[in-house]
Amino acid sequence: xxxxxxxxxxxxxxxxxxxxxxxxxxxxxxxxxxxxxxxxxxxxxxxxxxxxxxxxxxxxxxxxxxxxxxxxxxxxxxxxxxxxxxxxxxxxxxxxxxxxxxxxxxxxxxxxxxxxxxxxxxxxxxxxxxxxxxxxxxxxxxxxxxxxxxxxxxxxxxxxxxxxxxxxxxxxxxxxxxxxxxxxxxxxxxxxxxxxxxxxxxxxxxxxxxxxxxxxxxxxxxxxxxxxxxxxxxxxxxxxxxxxxxxxxxxxxxxxxxxxxxxxxxxxxxxxxxxxxxxxxxxxxxxxxxxxxxxxxxxxxxxxxxxxxxxxxxxxxxxxxxxxxxxxxxxxxxxxxxxxxxxxxxxxxxxxxxxxxxxxxxxxxxxxxxxxxxxxxxxxxxxxxxxxxxxxxxxxxxxxxxxxxxxxxxxxxxxxxxxxxxxxxxxxxxxxxxxxxxxxxxxxxxxxxxxxxxxxxxxxxxxxxxxxxxxxxxxxxxxxxxxxxxxxxxxxxxxxxxxxxxxxxxxxxxxxxxxxxxxxxxxxxxxxxxxxxxxxxxxxxxxxxxxxxxxxxxxxxxxxxxxxxxxxxxxxxxxxxxxxxxxxxxxxxxxxxxxxxxxxxxxxxxxxxxxx
Amino acid sequence: xxxxxxxxxxxxxxxxxxxxxxxxxxxxxxxxxxxxxxxxxxxxxxxxxxxxxxxxxxxxxxxxxxxxxxxxxxxxxxxxxxxxxxxxxxxxxxxxxxxxxxxxxxxxxxxxxxxxxxxxxxxxxxxxxxxxxxxxxxxxxxxxxxxxxxxxxxxxxxxxxxxxxxxxxxxxxxxxxxxxxxxxxxxxxxxxxxxxxxxxxxxxxxxxxxxxxxxxxxxxxxxxxxxxxxxxxxxxxxxxxxxxxxxxxxxxxxxxxxxxxxxx
Numbered sequence: 001x002x003x004x005x006x007x008x009x010x011x012x013x014x015x016x017x018x019x020x021x022x023x024x025x026x027x028x029x030x031x032x033x034x035x036x037x038x039x040x041x042x043x044x045x046x047x048x049x050x051x052x053x054x055x056x057x058x059x060x061x062x063x064x065x066x067x068x069x070x071x072x073x074x075x076x077x078x079x080x081x082x083x084x085x086x087x088x089x090x091x092x093x094x095x096x097x098x099x100x101x102x103x104x105x106x107x108x109x110x111x112x113x114x115x116x117x118x119x120x121x122x123x124x125x126x127x128x129x130x131x132x133x134x135x136x137x138x139x140x141x142x143x144x145x146x147x148x149x150x151x152x153x154x155x156x157x158x159x160x161x162x163x164x165x166x167x168x169x170x171x172x173x174x175x176x177x178x179x180x181x182x183x184x185x186x187x188x189x190x191x192x193x194x195x196x197x198x199x200x201x202x203x204x205x206x207x208x209x210x211x212x213x214x215x216x217x218x219x220x221x222x223x224x225x226x227x228x229x230x231x232x233x234x235x236x237x238x239x240x241x242x243x244x245x246x247x248x249x250x251x252x253x254x255x256x257x258x259x260x261x262x263x264x265x266x267x268x269x270x271x272x273x274x275x276x277x278x279x280x281x282x283x284x285x286x287x288x289x290x291x292x293x294x295x296x297x298x299x300x301x302x303x304x305x306x307x308x309x310x311x312x313x314x315x316x317x318x319x320x321x322x323x324x325x326x327x328x329x330x331x332x333x334x335x336x337x338x339x340x341x342x343x344x345x346x347x348x349x350x351x352x353x354x355x356x357x358x359x360x361x362x363x364x365x366x367x368x369x370x371x372x373x374x375x376x377x378x379x380x381x382x383x384x385x386x387x388x389x390x391x392x393x394x395x396x397x398x399x400x401x402x403x404x405x406x407x408x409x410x411x412x413x414x415x416x417x418x419x420x421x422x423x424x425x426x427x428x429x430x431x432x433x434x435x436x437x438x439x440x441x442x443x444x445x446x447x448x449x450x451x452x453x454x455x456x457x458x459x460x461x462x463x464x465x466x467x468x469x470x471x472x473x474x475x476x477x478x479x480x481x482x483x484x485x486x487x488x489x490x491x492x493x494x495x496x497x498x499x500x501x502x503x504x505x506x507x508x509x510x511x512x513x514x515x516x517x518x519x520x521x522x523x524x525x526x527x528x529x530x531x532x533x534x535x536x537x538x539x540x541x542x543x544x545x546x547x548x549x550x551x552x553x554x555x556x557x558x559x560x561x562x563x564x565x566x567x568x569x570x571x572x573x574x575x576x577x578x579x580x581x582x583x584x585x586x587x588x589x590x591x592x593x594x595x596x597x598x599x600x601x602x603x604x605x606x607x608x609x610x611x612x
Numbered sequence: 613x614x615x616x617x618x619x620x621x622x623x624x625x626x627x628x629x630x631x632x633x634x635x636x637x638x639x640x641x642x643x644x645x646x647x648x649x650x651x652x653x654x655x656x657x658x659x660x661x662x663x664x665x666x667x668x669x670x671x672x673x674x675x676x677x678x679x680x681x682x683x684x685x686x687x688x689x690x691x692x693x694x695x696x697x698x699x700x701x702x703x704x705x706x707x708x709x710x711x712x713x714x715x716x717x718x719x720x721x722x723x724x725x726x727x728x729x730x731x732x733x734x735x736x737x738x739x740x741x742x743x744x745x746x747x748x749x750x751x752x753x754x755x756x757x758x759x760x761x762x763x764x765x766x767x768x769x770x771x772x773x774x775x776x777x778x779x780x781x782x783x784x785x786x787x788x789x790x791x792x793x794x795x796x797x798x799x800x801x802x803x804x805x806x807x808x809x810x811x812x813x814x815x816x817x818x819x820x821x822x823x824x825x826x827x828x829x830x831x832x833x834x835x836x837x838x839x840x841x842x843x844x845x846x847x848x849x850x851x852x853x854x855x856x857x858x859x860x861x862x863x864x865x866x867x868x869x870x871x872x873x874x875x876x
Contacts, residue, residue: 267617311730312738315678315688321642328636467726517624524625528632543646548737552646553829559644566636570629577625581618 059143060554068140069556070568075136077531077572078579079129081252084245084530085580086126087199088253089119090170091246092287094192101185111280113177115257116192120174121583123167141554144545147223152209154229159205166198200246207241208233213546214537215309223549236309240302241537247298250291252526258284259523260584262516265509275509281519282347282508288522289340289423293416293486296333297479304472306540313547317540324562325536327378330408332529334372337415339522341368344426346515353503354429360421367418371411377402409475410460413482417452420486424493431500441492452485527576531569539565647673649830651817651844652744652764659751659760666752669745674734676749682756689731690724696758709762712753716746717771735771742826743771786863791871794864799856801868807875816852817844823873831872835865 063071093115100108137145149156173191180188215238216223218231225232261281268274307314316322345361348354401407424445435441459474466474541547543557551557650665650673657665670676679689699708699715703722706714714721719731734741734749741749743764750762795801796810804816822831834841838852853859860868 263617263621266621310732310738312675312678312732316675321644324639324642327639328632331635332632517621520621520624521628524628525632528629539644542644542738544738548740551829553833557646561641561643562639563633563637563641566633570633573629574626 059141061140061142062555063136063140067556068136068554072133072136072140073568074572074575075129075133077534077569078576079126079133080534081527081530081573081576082122082126082129082579083203084249084252085256086119086122087203088249088251089115089257090192090196090199091250092253093119094189094196096283097192098189101189107279111283114280116170116174118257118260118584120170121586122580123170125579125583127163127167141545144550147546147550148209148212151212151219151225151232152229155205155208155233159202162198162202162205166195166202169195169198203245203249204242207245208235208238210537211235211237211241214313214541215306216546216549219549223546236305237302240298240305244295244298244302247291247295248530251288251295252530254284254286254288254291255519255523255526256284256580258282258288258519260284262519265516266513271509278350278508278511281516285340285343285519285522286423288526289344289419292336292340293420294483296412296416297483300475300479307472310547313540316542317536321559322536322539324378325532325539327376328562328566329529329532329536330372330375332525332532333412334368334375334415335525336522336529337419338368338372339518339525341365341419341422343515343518343522344422346512346518348426348429349512350507350510351426351429351504352507353432354426357425357429360425364418364422368415371415371418374402374411375408375415377407404464405475406460406463406471409463409478410456413456413478414453416482417449417456417485420489421449424489427493428497428500430503430506431497432503433496433500435496435498438496441496445489445492448485448488452481455481524573524577527573528569531573532565535565535569648842649742649826650745650748650842651742651826652747659755662748662751663755663760666748666750666755669741669749670752673739673745674741674749675739679731689727692753692756694757696754696756699753699758708754708758709750709766712750713746713762713766716750717768741771743767743769746771786866786868786870788867788871788874790864791867791869794860794868795871798864799860799868804851807872817847819872819875821876823876828869828873832869835868 060068062068066074093112096108096115097112100106100110100112169191173188173195176188176191180191212232212235215236216232217235218226218228218233220226258281261277261284265274265277265281268277303314303318306317318326341364348357433441456478459478463471463474539559542559543552544550545552650669652662652665679686680692683691683693685691695712696708699711700706702711711722715731716734719733720729723729732739735746747762747764747767750767751760754760754762792810795807801807801819802811802813804813805819806812806814807819807822826834830841834852836857838854839850856865
């Protein structure tokens with residue numbers, strides 16, 4: 001009897017005589033059961049809040065069992081996770097496809113198709129969660145939603161039209177892969193670009209609603225629109241959030257794709273398959289890392305605009321009840337930096353010629369570890385009364401010195417520089433430059449690293465001697481120095497290693513298996529970090545639906561403590577990964593036994609060698 | 613036995629998230645609670661009670677402590693130790709009381725040298741102190757080295773309760789005339805409260821200007837949940853009946869609120 005298999009991936013072999021249809025049926029029934037349960041739950045008579053009962057137009061209704069806030073929180077976070085994935089992945093998928101088109105390398109086209117396949121599978125889930133979120137707002141926060149509609153009604157139409165446009169374009173992009181190949185490939189790539197433009201426009205429109213809640217603009221004292229809807233959209237935090245989310249979506253998409261590849265790598269049965277997914281994992285991590293390096297700068301911009309909008313909000317965010325949140329964030333980002341670098345160092349082991357760069361690993365590890373520790377140092381220590389008296393306050397005499405923004409800004413910039421150095425070394429691991437000016441080029445590159453580090457340290461130290469308002473401005477110089485170094489080093493590196501002599505081919509698939517757990521760690525950590533940052537963005541409004549305009553007078557008006565928030569984030573992240581697993585598995589069902597759409601998986605160099 | 617990859621990866625992911633959650637639960641747990649409205653109008657409040665109420669607002673709803681310290685130099689805002697005495701000398705010709713009120717309501721009018729112009733007006737959102745609260749906090753600041761002489765009449769009538777936005781966002785469809793009848797009749801409010809020309813009982817606070825000093829949200833909540841909305845200073849808690857939510861019909865309730873909102 002033939003063995004049945006399904007493609008999540010091709011290698012998951014099911015028990016003999018256990019038709020896959022049974023699994024599909026079970027899954028469908030499970031989905032139906034969940035849907036029915038949800039409808040029944042929502043249709044249960046709700047215990048409207050006391051104040052709301054007396055009026056025909058309640059401001060709030062109470063979601064059964066969990067409460068309205070938790071219901072909205074969970075669905076919003078899930079929706080945003082999926083939305084970030086389906087908006088982030090196509091950005092680099094189209095770039096990879098264009099690379100394949102221009103270079104003629106089939107592996108890039110395969111990878112791009114593989115990435116879009118993952119996006120495609122998650123597309124409808126995103127839309128369903130979005131609709132569910134809308135129902136929750138309309139049903140449980142009617143007054144709030146009525147107010148938002150009074151401001152943003154024209155944008156709803158734009159949003160809906162963009163959604164249609166994106167859906168049709170993505171469908172055409174995915175299903176037209178073969179149809180629009182060969183001489184018509186440029187049309188296909190154009191479709192990819194177009195779907196990204198529509199996707200980004202959707203993001204920008206939705207961000208205007210969220211940012212208006214944080215930093216309302218364009219309204220009078222009564223909360224009504226003064227001019228057009230554009231005035232409300234173009235508020236203080238809109239553009240920074242647009243930029244921050246766009247970059248974060250790319251990082252997120254990269255980490256999820258890398259985790260998917262890691263999962264496939266760990267379950268692979270042939271060296272060829274391991275090589276293919278090793279390569280895919282590397283590309284996913286590379287994309288995530290490249291975008292991740294610039295993410296803190298977008299964060300600074302957002303923070304600056306929050307302060308510019310309202311000092312109280314900024315101070316509450318950084319120094320008020322949320323101050324400990326940034327310690328958790330520092331730990332998560334520290335894990336991301338260390339993990340990304342560790343993966344690159346492990347990856348160098350499969351590159352002949354990389355041995356000459358091993359000596360750089362210990363100092364880089366020291367910089368990253370010390371930077372991580374300083375960044376995660378709290379300003380105020382939690383101490384007993386006796387300890388506080390002994391220390392002379394809640395600020396530790398030494399640790400308090402590292403707990404301030406001067407120290408934190410300095411180390412995060414040094415960590416970014418170090419991570420960039422790791423990438424540069426990885427990039428040239430099996431190459432030897434043959435250009436006559438290579439020596440000079442390298443000297444300039446090291447000088448650029450040194451100068452940037454010098455500027456960062458100088459302003460970090462100088463920051464201790466100036467007022468906070470001056471110190472905030474120093475972070476701009478530090479960021480600019482690091483960015484300038486990155487641009488200069490790459491501007492030299494690319495031509496310098498063009499036509500370089502190779503010391504050997506990368507042995508894809510031979511990377512240590514535990515490296516794949518690093519990729520999974522990065523995906524889990526970044527997803528969790530997204531949940532935490534969502535809590536921060538939403539939480540700084542405190543007891544306001546729309547900051548300073550519309551109070552939250554519901555029973556859930558209090559902003560929960562970090563422990564509670566972390567538990568919710570963990571549960572939702574867990575739900576997200578389970579859904580992703582299920583969706584990817586469903587998406588893979590259509591491929592079993594055959595290569596989808598004629599996209600034969602390419603043989604990646606190193607895979608077959610490893611078997612010999 | 614070979615453990616399936618999905619189990620190994622799943623367990624690893626759960627472990628990582630549990631570690632993050634565990635850490636987040638091990639650090640100080642601070643919940644940000646929405647501020648309570650304070651009403652001192654119509655009550656006989658002593659200076660000591662006023663200062664105490666002001667100190668509480670300073671630390672909580674006013675969010676003053678985010679930037680200001682008392683007896684410690686701050687980087688964002690001046691030390692407020694001795695401000696009650698110092699305020700009289702800061703601006704020539706301006707009393708301590710006037711300076712303190714100006715600093716609270718128009719913080720940008722005078723900037724202490726060396727500090728940025730970042731203070732928000734305390735009667736505007738998001739802080740949005742009401743008239744009673746501004747009165748209390750001014751008294752507290754005066755008490756820091758000075759004499760408490762601020763009265764409710766010193767607080768401009770324009771100092772709103774939650775700002776115009778809060779008032780404007782609720783449009784009560786009720787009939788004030790019918791609400792007046794409820795006040796005097798079925799609601800039995802008149803037994804304890806005075807409302808303009810109606811009633812004279814001193815049992816509960818005088819409501820003659822309640823719409824000017826309190827938000828519609830507060831008024832609505834106070835009727836339905838008097839205990840939850842907090843007691844007015846100098847009036848014993850627990851006297852107001854808790855059963856208006858079931859005793860009045862929806863229409864009567866809305867009419868009553870509409871009537872109270874006419875009391876300015």
